[in-house]
Amino acid sequence: MNAVLVGATKGMGRALARRMAVRGDRVFLLGRDLLDLARSAADLELRGTGAPVGFAHLDLEQPEGFASALDQAEVALGGFDTVVVSAGVFAPQEVLEKDPALLATLLSVDFTNTVLLCEETRRRLLARGGGTLCVFSSVAGDRARKPVILYGAAKAGLSHYLEGIDHKYRNAGLRSITIKPGFVRTSMTAGLSPPPFAGEPDAVAASVLRGLDRGRPIVYVPGIWRLILGVIRWLPRRVMRRIGF
């Protein structure tokens, strides 16, 4: 596949990009820091089959740059059929409650601007007859929970949007894939104490890639979180009010 990756310099995105490069997918990186992107591009070229890996600037806080970033990716790849968005902002609930500026950034990056980027991508993929749009949402968007209310609200909106375009455009050839990570040990979650069933980025990347190949609309990673959330979604409010999870 010819894939544009947003957020591939870190965490799960980095692990996924490596797996894609190793098996011979062409990838193009978008991100904020050009020096950092250059280093990741070198890493992917060396680990992969040797195909050159290009990169360009994209900042999820600046939607006005989305179109030109995707233009550059299209030129470099000669057209793309897949876009993966794993970038996002995270902060613990207590921090967000005290920091409205950070909260505004998080809400606009994780919801508004990610959706704007997806819309730009959707139009381009549909224009070329379809493709795959794979976006990292979160299990935090499945049910409102005390430790992830604000982050979860943004991710709930994102999941909702991704489900909607799957309903509407799958028959037109656009596959929308929502990745719902549970707790994964990355730099984003460093400093939080991991619950049982915490995942590792590389194992997560393997599952994501399988889901991507098969066009699964929703992929929970690690898979056990599908069960966990299956239970949590059915818990009555009076229980949710009492527990801290």
Next chain:
Amino acid sequence: MSSLSGWGRYPRIRGVERLSEDLESITAGATLTRGLGRSYGDSSLPPEGGRAVAGSRLADRLLAFDAETGILRAEAGLSLRALNEVFLARGFSAPVVPGTQFVTLGGMVASDVHGKNHHVAGCIGEYVRSLRMRVPDGRILDVTDEGERDLFRATLGGMGLTGHILEVELALERIPSPWIWQETEPVPNLDVLVDVLRAAGRDWPFTASWADCAKSGPTLGRGFVTRGRWATPDEARREAPRMRERLAVPFTMPDALICRPTVRIFNSLWHRLHARPTSGLAHPQPFFYPLDGIAEWNRLYGPSGFSQYQCVLPLEDDGRAYRRLFDVFVRHCGASPVTVIKDCGAEGRGMLSFPKPGISIALDVPRRGARTQALVDRMNEIVIEAGGRVYLTKDALTRREHFLAMEPRFAAWNEIRRKWDPDGVLRSAQSVRLFGDAP
């Protein structure tokens, strides 16, 4: 705040491990950098007091590779396992590998690791071309043997105390195939073992041996010698060796699991399994990293943890010292399921590196409080008398006075360290215990 420990799970120290892909940012103001935490004792731990150490393992990108010269540049958190995965199939190997591949490049440099080829190849530091470091005053420098020789040589084997290693440039070795041609030869006792081991080193690039030290008497040190080399393309299999899926020890076993009777049974079985000479093609993973097949094997040692005692003894006194060492070990109810004996070659560039010509002995020591301390003290006295030294990467229990008696090189190394770090910014729990750093 959480509890940090090395592979031996003793000691445990309250501290914070900062983790990020951006190693430059997290090393600013950090007390120490640690990699995958595979050193056994306290060398990767901050001093008590809840300080922050930088964790390098997410900074794991390959940056440049020249297939003509084999020179690789990578971020310091790159694991040896990842390096093997990428380069073995392409005809390159790290020139020196330790007994596990779950180590980082930065950690390999900080420990100046040695391996089965030490008798001919020396330590990893011989192949390091350049280091990008955050030195204690906060600057970021490229350090080479030509540029900043004192800092470079103090950093090889310097236990991460001379600065934070951010990037490593290393010359890889070109290999004829990624497979190994291996032979094993059983030996009846310690003296024969050492003779066979040293003889093997004359013709073979990789040698090591395993000895049964649970039994005293004439069969003390029975075991086998392994020798190997990279297989030729004709001998090798067509396909590249796949790194194998791993079994895991699912939870911490009781302390009592590893005691003398169980070790005796294990060692007897192990001995019987290797009772005949063998030769043939071998997978590089079990050859170089036999214990990597079992994830979290340190849980076998129970909640009290364990220590590994590794020392090198010069052979000038005709090997009496190692027999004394084993006598003491057996008399103190020591029971080590894995006793690895390896001959070492010449010292290298690293000012504080472990190996020196002689015989290196590595024993696993379950931690049993004062008894274990007494055993280590007694073994250290023998090592001092013989003119040997212990491996800091394994050590958790050596006393400062014993360390200083073993290490006439310490003063010169510490002088360079103080030149670069006059305020003592970089410290570890080990440097407080052994080097007299402020806690």
